[in-house]
Amino acid sequence: MPSRRVLIKSAIALLTLLTASPIAVQAANPAPVVATFSILGDMVERIGGEHVAVTTLVGPDGDAHVYQPTTADARAMAEAQVLIENGLEFEGWLDRLVNASNFDGIRVVATNGIKPIPFEESEGHHDDEGHHDDEGHGHNHGTFDPHAWHSLRAAVTYVNNITTSLAQNDPSNASVFYLNREAYVAEIEALDEEIQRMVDTLPSDHRIVITSHDALQYFGQAYGLKFLAPQGLSTESEASAKQVAVLIKQIRKGGIKAVFVENIADSRLIEQIANETGANIGGKLYSDALSGTDGPASTYLKMLRHNSTTIVSALGD
Numbered sequence: 001m002p003s004r005r006v007l008i009k010s011a012i013a014l015l016t017l018l019t020a021s022p023i024a025v026q027a028a029n030p031a032p033v034v035a036t037f038s039i040l041g042d043m044v045e046r047i048g049g050e051h052v053a054v055t056t057l058v059g060p061d062g063d064a065h066v067y068q069p070t071t072a073d074a075r076a077m078a079e080a081q082v083l084i085e086n087g088l089e090f091e092g093w094l095d096r097l098v099n100a101s102n103f104d105g106i107r108v109v110a111t112n113g114i115k116p117i118p119f120e121e122s123e124g125h126h127d128d129e130g131h132h133d134d135e136g137h138g139h140n141h142g143t144f145d146p147h148a149w150h151s152l153r154a155a156v157t158y159v160n161n162i163t164t165s166l167a168q169n170d171p172s173n174a175s176v177f178y179l180n181r182e183a184y185v186a187e188i189e190a191l192d193e194e195i196q197r198m199v200d201t202l203p204s205d206h207r208i209v210i211t212s213h214d215a216l217q218y219f220g221q222a223y224g225l226k227f228l229a230p231q232g233l234s235t236e237s238e239a240s241a242k243q244v245a246v247l248i249k250q251i252r253k254g255g256i257k258a259v260f261v262e263n264i265a266d267s268r269l270i271e272q273i274a275n276e277t278g279a280n281i282g283g284k285l286y287s288d289a290l291s292g293t294d295g296p297a298s299t300y301l302k303m304l305r306h307n308s309t310t311i312v313s314a315l316g317d
């Protein structure tokens, strides 16, 4: 004999079936969206608000270069209506996950339409050992530098692509998404100007920034800083002794005051370089992931502001 509780539950379920039209159910339910890493996840939440339920695959302080998808990721993908990825071969593991999960929604490349920095022009990259493309191991040495979110101007393109896809997936809330987009872009543009003013205070001979891996070329290009890194574009690439020696020479010759660790990369090499050159550790930069909610870079905009103030206060007088 069914318990009282089961009977009540069945009655509620029946009532729900009788009263809710399919359209009403859809409007009440947030659209399941998958974002590949924390920066995109934050952008999607800003634009989608209560109308999206975002699953972020590579979370705060996570390294998307070397990520291994889980079965929970595959389940989230199977249910997702929209998938937002960075593209430019940043997520080398994504195609296999998509194929394995029967994803059947709208797939959006957030960098679509930006002007990517070609791999070869990436000055901080010292790849003396040649190029080893190894698709089978998820290496992501693409043709272009994938770290475009470090440009707030490129971020506007990210936001536009995300907005268009959410609106396409859920036209009944399109006007909300476009309003959210407008407010967000205004904040992005204000921060862009603020950072430019901040960086402009640095003397021209205090504009070289050393980080672990080569993630901040877009930031450098936007504001007039030069970024150098012992590791290449992916945290997977190994820094050779020769690359490190070249960098140490540059730091001594250029009188570079500070070097920076990253939230997603091993800090030991940077610490070693600091010891050998007498440069300070200027602080921690958030390169490929946000911080946790208690950290200084819990949103995309906080991350860009934190990185800028950290760099400018360490390299300024």
Ligand SMILES: [Zn+2]
Pocket (backbone or CB within 6 Å): 065, 147, 213, 214, 215, 233, 234, 235, 287, 288
């Ligand atoms: Zn990276």
